[in-house]
Amino acid sequence: MAxxxxxxxxxxxxxxxxxxxxWLKGEPIDIVCLQETKLIDExxxxxxxxxxxxxxxxSGQKTYNGVAILLRQDTVHEVAxxxxxxxxxxxxxxRLIAATIDGIRVVCAYVPNGQxxxxxxxxxxxxxxxxxxxxxxSELKQYGRLLAAGDFNIAPxxxxxxxxxxxxxxxxxxxxxxxxxxxxxxxxxxxxxxxxDQPGRMFTWWDYRNLAFRRKQGLRIDxxxxxxELAARCSxxxxxAGLRKLEQPSDHAPVIATLQ
DNA sequence: ATGGCATGACAATCATGA
Numbered sequence: 001m002a003x004x005x006x007x008x009x010x011x012x013x014x015x016x017x018x019x020x021x022x023w024l025k026g027e028p029i030d031i032v033c034l035q036e037t038k039l040i041d042e043x044x045x046x047x048x049x050x051x052x053x054x055x056x057x058x059s060g061q062k063t064y065n066g067v068a069i070l071l072r073q074d075t076v077h078e079v080a081x082x083x084x085x086x087x088x089x090x091x092x093x094x095r096l097i098a099a100t101i102d103g104i105r106v107v108c109a110y111v112p113n114g115q116x117x118x119x120x121x122x123x124x125x126x127x128x129x130x131x132x133x134x135x136x137x138s139e140l141k142q143y144g145r146l147l148a149a150g151d152f153n154i155a156p157x158x159x160x161x162x163x164x165x166x167x168x169x170x171x172x173x174x175x176x177x178x179x180x181x182x183x184x185x186x187x188x189x190x191x192x193x194x195x196x197d198q199p200g201r202m203f204t205w206w207d208y209r210n211l212a213f214r215r216k217q218g219l220r221i222d223x224x225x226x227x228x229e230l231a232a233r234c235s236x237x238x239x240x241a242g243l244r245k246l247e248q249p250s251d252h253a254p255v256i257a258t259l260q
Numbered sequence: 261a262t263g264g265c266a267t268g269a270c271a272a273t274c275a276t277g278a
Contacts, residue, residue: 011277012267036277038268063268064276113277121276153278172278205278208265219278251266251278 005031007149007222008254013037016250017045019243021052029256030072031101033108033149037066059084061094067108069097078102089131105143109150114171122171129180137187146227148189153221154181160220172219189225192237192257204239205252213244224257233259
């Protein structure tokens with residue numbers, strides 16, 4: 001039985017709940033990782049998602065950040081070891097939620113944006129990824145089947161950027177960020193999207209400004225990383241850009257990995 | 261051209277995103 005796992009930065013779950021429900025109705029994903037819910041936990045739409053057949057795990061805050069994992073009740077059964085703190089960093093921002101779901105360690109991450117090179121937020125981004133790296137290192141010793149999905153806010157390679165020359169040295173594509181991403185892969189993780197031949201100009205984020213989506217001016221910054229054991233079971237990874245075409249869309253599109 | 265566009269908090273702009 002194939003298992004579909006997705007990650008999507010919704011840029012406000014309040015605004016995007018309709019899109020989410022519509023999407024899941026047409027494509028029943030088994031495990032959905034969400035970022036930028038921008039909701040305090042009391043306001044998480046548990047009832048609407050329960051009615052749609054999903055159990056919700058979430059960690060939110062007011063205005064910014066916020067992450068969640070949705071589990072399709074028909075196909076997902078055991079949930080254990082839910083965790084919302086990233087060890088090794090004193091972070092009040094709600095950017096991580098992890099759970100062991102039917103034996104797979106699922107990590108949902110919203111990596112800091114970084115703002116611009118040389119800023120405090122850029123340092124925080126690199127520090128946050130370093131903490132994620134060290135924690136995933138220990139998790140991988142414990143879990144052979146591990147999946148780390150989310151908005152990494154890093155375009156790993158030139159082909160993940162619509163205009164690599166213009167983006168050279170910019171935040172999201174700077175060498176220290178890309179090195180940090182490679183270090184995650186070097187832990188024994190695969191970028192599931194790159195396990196397969198893909199068309200060119202495949203992105204997951206497009207700026208709201210300048211008709212960037214229509215002009216295909218995007219970045220591939222949302223990723224699903226999987227351990228070797230899961231990579232052996234992975235039969236596909238796609239980006240669902242259709243949601244970016246709807247009225248009042250998120251600026252990110254979901255990434256979907258299929259595991260056999 | 262350091263903005264454009266979107267979201268939330270808050271009540272006219274401002275912080276943040278990427």
